[in-house]
Amino acid sequence: MSLSPNVAAALETQATLELAAAQNYLAMSCWCEVQQYDGFARFFRKQAAEEREHAERLLKHLTDRDVVPHLGAIAAPNIAFKGLMSVAQAAYDLERANTRGIHQAYEAALAEKDYPAQVLLHWFISEQVEEEAWSDKLIAKIRDAGCSGALLSLDRHLEKILGGDSGAD
Numbered sequence: 001m002s003l004s005p006n007v008a009a010a011l012e013t014q015a016t017l018e019l020a021a022a023q024n025y026l027a028m029s030c031w032c033e034v035q036q037y038d039g040f041a042r043f044f045r046k047q048a049a050e051e052r053e054h055a056e057r058l059l060k061h062l063t064d065r066d067v068v069p070h071l072g073a074i075a076a077p078n079i080a081f082k083g084l085m086s087v088a089q090a091a092y093d094l095e096r097a098n099t100r101g102i103h104q105a106y107e108a109a110l111a112e113k114d115y116p117a118q119v120l121l122h123w124f125i126s127e128q129v130e131e132e133a134w135s136d137k138l139i140a141k142i143r144d145a146g147c148s149g150a151l152l153s154l155d156r157h158l159e160k161i162l163g164g165d166s167g168a169d
């Protein structure tokens with residue numbers, strides 16, 4: 001089944017959004033590294049790699065269906081964070097924006113009765129449930145860590161705290 005222009009555009013837009021998320025997570029990772037939060041830095045590096053993989057999945061679907069994707073421009077990521085909470089808030093916002101993008105792409109696939117794209121997007125829809133869950137938890141855990149000692153302990157155990165599969169794929 002050949003891709004309709006609407007579905008192709010929606011998948012291209014989403015691939016660009018995933019790459020933009022990767023850039024943002026990379027910037028967050030660098031910020032955390034400079035602040036000596038090595039656990040957070042590792043965690044966001046991993047998120048950056050995952051977002052890139054998500055983009056690759058979308059691009060592979062496009063090229064498998066004979067479309068050379070138009071990739072969009074990516075704005076420079078923010079690096080002016082006030083603290084870990086503002087980093088976590090940015091991650092939260094990124095994941096919400098990503099979910100909205102996935103749902104829009106899915107709606108395009110539904111409207112065009114594009115079953116292969118729908119199946120592709122099912123994976124992304126459930127992936128976003130996990131991504132939103134860890135970003136919720138991240139905010140809650142930072143809020144609970146009142147003192148710098150508690151933040152350091154959170155940094156050390158971050159990956160375990162956010163769940164074994166928070167960085168899976």
Ligand SMILES: [Fe+2]
Binds near residue numbers: 021050054098
């Ligand atoms: Fe993603």
Ligand SMILES: [Fe+2]
Binds near residue numbers: 051095098131
């Ligand atoms: Fe994500």
